[in-house]
Amino acid sequence: MSTEHPQEDAIDVLQQLGLKEYEAKCFVGLARVSTGTAKQLSEITDVPRTRIYDAIRVLEAQGLVEIQHTSPQQFRAVPLAEATETLRSQYENRIERLTNALEQAEKIESDDKGSVQEVWAMSGKKAIENRTFNLLDDADSEIVLVLGDDSLLTDKLVARLNARTDDVDVLIGAATSPLQTKIRELIPDATTFVSGLEWLRDESAPSDSLAIGRLLLVDRSTILVSTLIPESGEENAIFGGGFQNGLIVISRRLLSQGLLASKDPN
Amino acid sequence: MSTEHPQEDAIDVLQQLGLKEYEAKCFVGLARVSTGTAKQLSEITDVPRTRIYDAIRVLEAQGLVEIQHTSPQQFRAVPLAEATETLRSQYENRIERLTNALEQAEKIESDDKGSVQEVWAMSGKKAIENRTFNLLDDADSEIVLVLGDDSLLTDKLVARLNARTDDVDVLIGAATSPLQTKIRELIPDATTFVSGLEWLRDESAPSDSLAIGRLLLVDRSTILVSTLIPESGEENAIFGGGFQNGLIVISRRLLSQGLLASKDPN
DNA sequence: CACTAATTCACTCAGTTAATCACAAAAACC
DNA sequence: GGTTTTTGTGATTAACTGAGTGAATTAGTG
Numbered sequence: 408m409s410t411e412h413p414q415e416d417a418i419d420v421l422q423q424l425g426l427k428e429y430e431a432k433c434f435v436g437l438a439r440v441s442t443g444t445a446k447q448l449s450e451i452t453d454v455p456r457t458r459i460y461d462a463i464r465v466l467e468a469q470g471l472v473e474i475q476h477t478s479p480q481q482f483r484a485v486p487l488a489e490a491t492e493t494l495r496s497q498y499e500n501r502i503e504r505l506t507n508a509l510e511q512a513e514k515i516e517s518d519d520k521g522s523v524q525e526v527w528a529m530s531g532k533k534a535i536e537n538r539t540f541n542l543l544d545d546a547d548s549e550i551v552l553v554l555g556d557d558s559l560l561t562d563k564l565v566a567r568l569n570a571r572t573d574d575v576d577v578l579i580g581a582a583t584s585p586l587q588t589k590i591r592e593l594i595p596d597a598t599t600f601v602s603g604l605e606w607l608r609d610e611s612a613p614s615d616s617l618a619i620g621r622l623l624l625v626d627r628s629t630i631l632v633s634t635l636i637p638e639s640g641e642e643n644a645i646f647g648g649g650f651q652n653g654l655i656v657i658s659r660r661l662l663s664q665g666l667l668a669s670k671d672p673n
Numbered sequence: 674m675s676t677e678h679p680q681e682d683a684i685d686v687l688q689q690l691g692l693k694e695y696e697a698k699c700f701v702g703l704a705r706v707s708t709g710t711a712k713q714l715s716e717i718t719d720v721p722r723t724r725i726y727d728a729i730r731v732l733e734a735q736g737l738v739e740i741q742h743t744s745p746q747q748f749r750a751v752p753l754a755e756a757t758e759t760l761r762s763q764y765e766n767r768i769e770r771l772t773n774a775l776e777q778a779e780k781i782e783s784d785d786k787g788s789v790q791e792v793w794a795m796s797g798k799k800a801i802e803n804r805t806f807n808l809l810d811d812a813d814s815e816i817v818l819v820l821g822d823d824s825l826l827t828d829k830l831v832a833r834l835n836a837r838t839d840d841v842d843v844l845i846g847a848a849t850s851p852l853q854t855k856i857r858e859l860i861p862d863a864t865t866f867v868s869g870l871e872w873l874r875d876e877s878a879p880s881d882s883l884a885i886g887r888l889l890l891v892d893r894s895t896i897l898v899s900t901l902i903p904e905s906g907e908e909n910a911i912f913g914g915g916f917q918n919g920l921i922v923i924s925r926r927l928l929s930q931g932l933l934a935s936k937d938p939n
Numbered sequence: 940c941a942c943t944a945a946t947t948c949a950c951t952c953a954g955t956t957a958a959t960c961a962c963a964a965a966a967a968c969c
Numbered sequence: 970g971g972t973t974t975t976t977g978t979g980a981t982t983a984a985c986t987g988a989g990t991g992a993a994t995t996a997g998t999g
Contacts, residue, residue, distance in 0.1 A: 530736060533758075534751060
């Protein structure tokens, strides 16, 4: 994706990274001309001539652009590798400051009568994958994972799963049998199966058109279920723990009836 | 620095990372209470209660907060490690998209009658350091570097310099003799000296109070000179190339008169 | 010196965000 | 059941920021 209008893409990303529209346009423009004056830049970026200077100044202050103080001034972009390196350090620095500040911020004791029935919702592919990793790492005895889509079987996920196969029982289900084959290749030490949960697919709400994403049950006491929005690729999940938890009870029942896969059939 | 008001710092950084004020405040608030309702959050963050919900929703969509859909709703922050990991992937993803897009964006040929007298200005400690690295890596025969301040002698810089000592002649000057000692320890294979450029210090404009930062001359044909603003720690540099370049001519003259340090005195 | 290009500065307009309010729905209380 | 409080949503206003424009200043050029 995003190969249609390279410059617009670049402008978007730069804005997401905190640049203003004019700044982003100027940088992208400069990335294409090796060197240029305000006039030239204004022509290729359609940023008003008179505001090129402001934009360039802030780019310069961020270490993304160099200025030749002649008349007319010449501008040029720092080489791409240097620019991304600069942006990277800026980012690392922010994360570090954030971590420090948050660790120092004093915690408030809250009379936290956390019910055992807690069910939490979260979204974002990355965030859900991270949570999945944490759950996998914390598993004590058993991991049951069902994947509804190839796209979820990332390299990192494979690695984490393989890291646990000697420790705990790893059962992995797939929505389709091609996917099962793939899983069997990548994670040879896991027990694999085809989900037996076809009812999860295309059933409930045809209008919303949701697809099952992952279903993870760890130690039969913590569960994470996610759905995928086919168009956008976004992922939403719910997540719960505790033996009393209704979700978990259901999952355990499914498991005991062989609809998922049982660790030991006899 | 920045240890006085941890929560404000965290809020600032989060805003720099793209969150709105309310979103940042909510996240920091949640980072302190393990779990909370809209009311509680509004009390500790002084975000208007009725706006908590919006803020939390966008945090949730970014994978930074979890929601328990009870009544009243409960919110909690994703563990800090997961949060930063999520932010990191977001950043990596952006950099990658940026790189792709910029590489695809077609270049424009510009009748680039680049004068040999070019002198470029750039700012930002990181950007200047990166440029320094590149120059060091590209050196063919000789590196002359004078450092005006300890803070510039970073680990990375030491590593890069050491990497070139067998390849090319490396001459390193220091503003003070303690600094020289330090350099001699860290980069044993380089020739070191005390700058002999005392006139660079505290001389020109006492009001602006600038300090010399680095002075780098590579292959006697490319030069980078930087100044430090003592209070803010910011660094500004000029940078030029070409044998005809006035700056370079001056530097070569200084060198030949022994004011810097000459590779071969006879 | 006159004229053009380059640069800066001040200002308008529009979109976004912060902040407040009014209201409906749900829980808690009596 | 009826009343009061809490919770959540939506609309509205005010403040701010950024995009866009033009006038005023400065620097080059013939």
